[in-house]
Amino acid sequence: MSAALDALSHRWGERFTVIEVPDEIEREAPAVDLLVEVEKGEVVIEHTVVESFHKRIFDDRLFVALAAEIERRLINELPLPGNYRVVFQSGEIRRRQDVDGIADETVVWAKETAPRLEIGDPITAPAHIAKGVLAPSGLRIRLERRPGRDGQVLAFRSIPDDLEDRRRERIAAALEKKLPKLADAAGSRRRSLLVLESDDLALGNYVDIAEATISEISKRTDSPDVVCLVETELGADVWLIKEFGAAFPDIQSPGPLPAG
Numbered sequence: 001m002s003a004a005l006d007a008l009s010h011r012w013g014e015r016f017t018v019i020e021v022p023d024e025i026e027r028e029a030p031a032v033d034l035l036v037e038v039e040k041g042e043v044v045i046e047h048t049v050v051e052s053f054h055k056r057i058f059d060d061r062l063f064v065a066l067a068a069e070i071e072r073r074l075i076n077e078l079p080l081p082g083n084y085r086v087v088f089q090s091g092e093i094r095r096r097q098d099v100d101g102i103a104d105e106t107v108v109w110a111k112e113t114a115p116r117l118e119i120g121d122p123i124t125a126p127a128h129i130a131k132g133v134l135a136p137s138g139l140r141i142r143l144e145r146r147p148g149r150d151g152q153v154l155a156f157r158s159i160p161d162d163l164e165d166r167r168r169e170r171i172a173a174a175l176e177k178k179l180p181k182l183a184d185a186a187g188s189r190r191r192s193l194l195v196l197e198s199d200d201l202a203l204g205n206y207v208d209i210a211e212a213t214i215s216e217i218s219k220r221t222d223s224p225d226v227v228c229l230v231e232t233e234l235g236a237d238v239w240l241i242k243e244f245g246a247a248f249p250d251i252q253s254p255g256p257l258p259a260g
Contacts, residue, residue, distance in 0.1 A: 001034065001047045003236035004195045004228050007257035014038040022185070032185045044185040046178045046224075047195040051170050052163060052203035059157075062093040067155035069103040076151035077107075078114040083152035086110060087142040090157045098137065105134040110143055110153075117145040159203065164212070167204060172216045183222035192224040196241070199233045206231065206255065210241045210248035217242070229255075 005016045016038055022031035034045040051057060070086055078084050086106060093102065113130045120128030128145045142158070160166060178194060186192035196213065198204055209229055217223050227242040239255030241248050248254065 001045065001195050001230075003259065004193075004230050004238050005036070005045075006259045007238035007255075008193075008226070008228065010259060011257055012038075014040065016043070032182055035185075040191075042190045043193055044182060044190050045193045045195060046182045047197065048174045048178050049197045049199075050167075050174055050204070050209060051198075052167050052200050056091070056200065056203070059091050059093065062096060062099060063088070063155075063157055065096070066093060066099045066102055069099065070106050070155045071153050073103065073107050074110055074153040078110060078145075078151075078153065081150045082119045082145045082147055083149040083154070084110070084114065085142075085144040085146065086153065086155045087144065088155070088157050089140045090160050092139050102134065102137050102139060105137055105139075106141065109134055109141065113143050114145065117143065120144065120146045163203060164208075167208065168212045168216060171209070171212045175213075175216055175220065179220060179222045179224065182224055186225075191226070193226045193228070194224045196227065196229045198229060198231055206239045210239070213241050214248050217247075228257075231256075 008014075009016050016036045019035045019037050019042065021034055032044045033047050036043050036045065049057070066088075074084070074086070093099070109132055113132065117130055118124040118127040130143045132141050132143075133139070134141055174196070182192050182194060196209065198209060206229055213227060213229075217227070224242070225244055226240070229239045229241055231237045231239070237256035238259075240251050240257065241254075243251050246252070
């Protein structure tokens with residue numbers, strides 16, 4: 001959130017001074033995250049992390065663990081020449097305790113399947129790809145054999161077919177949770193700022209999130225004065241989605257905003 005305040009302070013030429021942190025004071029009822037003072041009055045601020053799909057952050061942690069185990073156990077274990085990609089569907093791993101069992105299933109299935117694959121090129125395609133369903137977990141899986149980097153095995157997740165719908169659902173849920181209390185705290189005297197945070201450039205960049213956010217905000221009557229996005233995967237890039245009367249894609253120089 002500090003990155004957003006620094007960038008907006010620089011853009012507006014106003015110094016932000018923290019007055020209080022209401023969420024740490026009010027424990028019995030919903031409260032905004034921050035109240036700051038600027039030269040033109042006060043600004044109430046709410047922050048939330050937006051995911052590309054439900055429990056994406058949780059899915060990341062589980063998949064990192066699974067991918068490391070699969071890659072460790074299959075490196076140089078599948079037929080040469082060529083390298084292999086093991087591809088799973090996003091969001092299908094449910095529990096941390098399932099990771100080892102899924103890795104076992106994957107190793108067995110990959111070793112049985114790989115000898116039947118040809119090395120991928122324009123002539124052999126799609127004979128370099130096999131699809132299956134692991135047992136007993138039921139996870140959908142794909143194995144690809146590619147030329148070069150002999151013996152290497154990498155695990156990936158595919159992009160959900162309904163990714164845009166899932167993103168809108170997550171953003172709509174975040175707005176429903178955050179905007180009513182932001183509007184209540186702002187009233188008629190204060191400006192309101194919603195700070196969205198994302199660390200998922202692969203599945204959701206500024207344009208993707210801005211389009212979904214403006215679409216969902218347009219359905220509501222409690223739109224904040226300003227909405228910005230902080231992309232944290234490669235640092236802290238701040239973008240404007242809504243700035244008072246202007247909204248994506250019609251904001252002049254929306255970002256990344258220079259810091260103060």
